[in-house]
Amino acid sequence: MENNLKNTLTTLSRKSFSEFKDHVDNSIKLNDRSSIYMFNILNQLLNDYSSQLGGDRFFYLEKLFYYSLELKLLDFASNILNKLKNQFGEEPKIKRLYANFLEVDNNQENLSKAIKIYKALIKTNQEDKATLRQYLSFMKLQCEPKAYIDYVNEYLTVYMDDIDVWYELADIYISSNNLNKAIFCLEEVILHHPNNYRVYNKIGDLLASFNNSESANNAIKYYSQSALIKPTPAAFWGMLYCLNIIYKANKNLDEKLQKVYSIAKENIESMYNDIKVDNFFQFA
Numbered sequence: 001m002e003n004n005l006k007n008t009l010t011t012l013s014r015k016s017f018s019e020f021k022d023h024v025d026n027s028i029k030l031n032d033r034s035s036i037y038m039f040n041i042l043n044q045l046l047n048d049y050s051s052q053l054g055g056d057r058f059f060y061l062e063k064l065f066y067y068s069l070e071l072k073l074l075d076f077a078s079n080i081l082n083k084l085k086n087q088f089g090e091e092p093k094i095k096r097l098y099a100n101f102l103e104v105d106n107n108q109e110n111l112s113k114a115i116k117i118y119k120a121l122i123k124t125n126q127e128d129k130a131t132l133r134q135y136l137s138f139m140k141l142q143c144e145p146k147a148y149i150d151y152v153n154e155y156l157t158v159y160m161d162d163i164d165v166w167y168e169l170a171d172i173y174i175s176s177n178n179l180n181k182a183i184f185c186l187e188e189v190i191l192h193h194p195n196n197y198r199v200y201n202k203i204g205d206l207l208a209s210f211n212n213s214e215s216a217n218n219a220i221k222y223y224s225q226s227a228l229i230k231p232t233p234a235a236f237w238g239m240l241y242c243l244n245i246i247y248k249a250n251k252n253l254d255e256k257l258q259k260v261y262s263i264a265k266e267n268i269e270s271m272y273n274d275i276k277v278d279n280f281f282q283f284a
Contacts, residue, residue: 005037009044017049028063039067058087065097069104077101092121096131103138114138129159136165145172163192170202179206197235200226204238213249216242220260233271239264240281 012020024045027033042064050057061080068077081094081101088094099117102110118135121128132155139151152169156162170185186203193199200222207219219242227235243261247253253261265277 005040008037009040012041012044013048017052020045020049021053024060035067035070039064039071039073042067058084062097066100069100072104074101074105077104092125092128092131095121096134099138100134111142115142126158129162132159133162133165145176148172160188161192163189174206179209182206195229197226197229197232200229201232201234201238204235204242208238208242208245211245213246216245220257224260227267231267233268236264236267236271240268240277244281 012023015023024041027038027041042060046053046057046060046064053060061084065077065080065084068074068080078101081097084097085094095117099114099121102114102117115138118131118138121131122135125131136148136151136155140148143151149169149172152165152172156165156169159165166185166188170182170189173179173182173185183203183206186199186206189196189199190203204219204222204226207215207222210216220239223235223238223242226232227239239260243253243257243264246257261281265281268277269275
């Protein structure tokens with residue numbers, strides 16, 4: 001790995017400034033590289049082309065700061081933070097970076113300082129979404145699940161379109177077996193991403209877990225919508241599982257559910273050549 005990184009850095013050093021910068025920008029955008037890789041290419045870009053970057057160098061310095069924190073290179077991160085402070089003074093963003101630094105430089109005194117900074121920033125500007133998100137991440141590590149849920153719900157009253165937080169809250173509710181609230185959270189995700197078939201499947205799975213005919217009927221609706229967006233084995237097996245719940249409860253399937261069975265059966269058997277659905281389910 002070390003040799004590969006050295007070879008990459010050597011190759012990049014032979015490229016023009018614009019090619020090197022494009023590579024770094026693309027790596028940031030894709031977010032598919034290791035922290036060590038990103039730290040090294042950002043550091044080299046800044047060392048080799050600081051003057052050509054102009055004002056953009058502060059953007060790359062901030063990125064390098066965060067990768068330094070991930071790698072626990074605290075002296076390096078502190079040096080970057082001082083450079084940014086010298087340039088921008090005590091702007092809210094710089095204060096937030098300092099709070100991030102204090103979180104990683106982990107001791108009780110620093111954690112207390114970080115909390116005070118986050119609270120002060122939020123009090124000054126409640127529309128500061130970045131600070132609120134980082135404060136949430138911080139509190140997740142510091143407080144009990146119930147208290148964290150209260151923080152998240154308070155955040156979502158302001159930023160109802162933050163899909164990542166709705167999804168995280170759903171997972172928290174699932175882990176505490178509060179499935180109705182988890183379903184509510186996932187339905188909020190659907191409002192903003194109506195074509196995310198995975199979310200429909202997840203809601204279907206939760207409803208199916210109640211193991212009663214009413215919930216199974218509702219689950220089939222979500223599986224069906226998922227299959228309309230993208231036919232997947234998960235959606236069709238989910239339909240069959242729910243049909244089995246309904247059949248056991250009612251001892252029959254109505255005409256509409258028989259049609260669902262035919263559709264699910266046809267799709268499953270086309271996806272798996274060696275499977276005959278009638279060997280597992282017989283509702284006719």
